[in-house]
Amino acid sequence: MWAGGGGLLPRRPFRRQKESVAKERCTVRLLCASVVAALAGVIALPQEAARQAPAGALIFAVDPTQSAVEWTLGSTLHAVHGTFALKTGNLQFDPSKGTASGEVVVDASSGRSGNDGRDRKMHKDVLESARFGEIIFRPDRITGKLELQGDSALQVHGTFLLHGNGHELTVPAEANLSGDHWSASAKFSIPFIEWGLKNPSTWLLKVDHSVSIELELKGTIQAQVAQ
Numbered sequence: 524m525w526a527g528g529g530g531l532l533p534r535r536p537f538r539r540q541k542e543s544v545a546k547e548r549c550t551v552r553l554l555c556a557s558v559v560a561a562l563a564g565v566i567a568l569p570q571e572a573a574r575q576a577p578a579g580a581l582i583f584a585v586d587p588t589q590s591a592v593e594w595t596l597g598s599t600l601h602a603v604h605g606t607f608a609l610k611t612g613n614l615q616f617d618p619s620k621g622t623a624s625g626e627v628v629v630d631a632s633s634g635r636s637g638n639d640g641r642d643r644k645m646h647k648d649v650l651e652s653a654r655f656g657e658i659i660f661r662p663d664r665i666t667g668k669l670e671l672q673g674d675s676a677l678q679v680h681g682t683f684l685l686h687g688n689g690h691e692l693t694v695p696a697e698a699n700l701s702g703d704h705w706s707a708s709a710k711f712s713i714p715f716i717e718w719g720l721k722n723p724s725t726w727l728l729k730v731d732h733s734v735s736i737e738l739e740l741k742g743t744i745q746a747q748v749a750q
């Protein structure tokens with residue numbers, strides 16, 4: 524605009540307005556970029572682990588190829604030793620709350636003792652593995668401090684599903700965490716006669732009413748969901 528004296532008026536107000544608009548546009552661009560980056564980070568999270576585990580939980584994947592289940596049944600003549608094959612396993616532990624979830628699944632039909640006749644009787648008359656194909660342990664809480672590195676002594680409480688029925692069981696376990704790998708061992712007894720399974724004893728051979736189990740688990744730590 525022209526001033527009355529023929530000179531130009533200062534255009535500073537317009538310049539300041541343009542600078543303010545430019546700053547606002549820059550701020551909007553930065554906010555948009557931040558939102559996009561945040562969304563990308565959320566999408567990149569391991570979705571399955573986030574759905575299955577509570578905040579603060581450690582997720583343990585069991586490797587069946589490196590794990591083992593051995594059993595021993597005493598009798599009046601001799602002790603019978605055998606094995607089962609682990610089918611699958613995935614466990615979640617929250618050390619801060621002492622809670623647990625997941626399951627360890629054993630293939631009931633994989634039971635072997637080294638004697639074909641004895642094994643047929645075990646599967647047909649005792650386990651009825653054609654009908655009850657899985658033996659499952661589902662933990663719900665742990666007692667003891669789980670060390671994030673090194674050895675830990677724990678008591679794992681949960682439900683043991685055998686022959687179609689669930690039974691409360693507390694398993695003493697020794698665990699070791701090393702980097703993203705873990706291992707655990709446990710020894711416990713299953714009172715299978717008390718739990719309703721058929722007694723395989725004969726007039727000549729009397730077996731114990733409980734079977735001893737030795738469990739060795741190994742696997743990887745898949746994720747840790749922070750609180």
